[in-house]
Amino acid sequence: MIDTGRFVVLLFVLLAIWQLAKVLQKEKAALGLSHLSIPQLATLKYRLSQSQKTLFFLALFFFGLAFCNPAISEKGISALPPPPRKGIAIYLVIDESGSMGESLPFEGGKTMTKNAFVKELGREIIEKRKDDLIGLIGFARKADILCPLTLDKNVLLSRLNGMHVVENDDEEGTAIGYAIFKTTNLIVSTKHFAEREKTKKKPTYSIDNQIIIVLTDGLQSPNPLDRANPFRFMRVEEACDAAAQNGIRVYYVGVDPALESSEFRSDADKMEKAVTSTQGEFFITNNSEPIRKIFSQIDTLTKSELYQPTAEVSEKEAMHSLQPVCILIGLLFLSLGVLVETLFARVAP
Secondary structure (H helix, E strand, C coil): CCCHHHHHHHHHHHHHHHHHHHHHCCCCCCEEHHHHCCHHHHHHHHHHHHCHHHHHHHHHHHHHHHHCCCEEEEEEECCCCCCEEEEEEEEEEEECCHHHHCEEECHHHCEEEHHHHHHHHHHHHHHHCCCCEEEEEEECCCEEEEEEEECCHHHHHHHHHCCCCCCCHHHCCECHHHHHHHHHHHHHHHHHHHHHHHHCCCCCCEEEEEEEEEEECCCCECCHHHCCCCCCCCCHHHHHHHHHHCCEEEEEEECCHHHHCHHHHHHHHHHHHHHHCCCCCEEECCCCHHHHHHHHHHCCCCCCEECCCCHHHHEEEEEEECHHHHHHHHHHHHHHHHHHHHHCCCEEC
């Protein structure tokens, strides 16, 4: 297989060079030195000297062919593992409010920002749930979709690493209710479109169970400027009711031990009651133990099922580039041309 466009360009260039060479070619008054030696050797040298232009032209042709990037195809069976066919959808809903930039001692005595710690928890989830769809939401005053549900863990990790806390006061807030409600609607929409594609006989990922994991250092605290906004000021209880009605479990992981103090006890109890109503759980921790507990609960749900491809799906076409070979042949002809020019095509003016 050859890049057709480049090959056409190569043909035009070679034709142009050939025509230009014919126009500029002039007979020189010269005597080939090879004619003065032994007759048989002279004839051989003469023939070699005449091949000089052909060798250079062939070198040019193969260099041009390398420019076209030719390749040969080879059909075989794909060595890639089959993608999952159905399983669990997990949305990581991560707090980006300014307080997440504060440092605290965490698991193992390490001191780091709360933002860095929840990123570690997020990475653990992404790397260990290889066959589950995972999405990423960042929230503070509002909730932003950083990555929709996907099986591409490299993209997820890249988006996770790029998360940062908000810097402007206008963006501050901890609108957990709004973040849960928005994420719930994203999951419902994803399932709807998956079912629609399935009716078209297209391979899709069927979501049998869905989970929201909220990673934050606070409790519900929307920006006061959003008081008149029914969505951004939505109570956690209302958002969790919507999640429960759609079969979505909500897990809350608070990463600031201060949340266990009496100052926050009342709000923490409300949060715990709301998330447990979805069959989720409420954690306040400075280590990754809650993530392992969440994993153990996830594993009791429907397991991911691998997609079983047909023979046509599993067959792939491997392309092998011939560009290095063309360059090597071009260099060989160029070297022969230089050798002939140096040893056999000498002339006496």
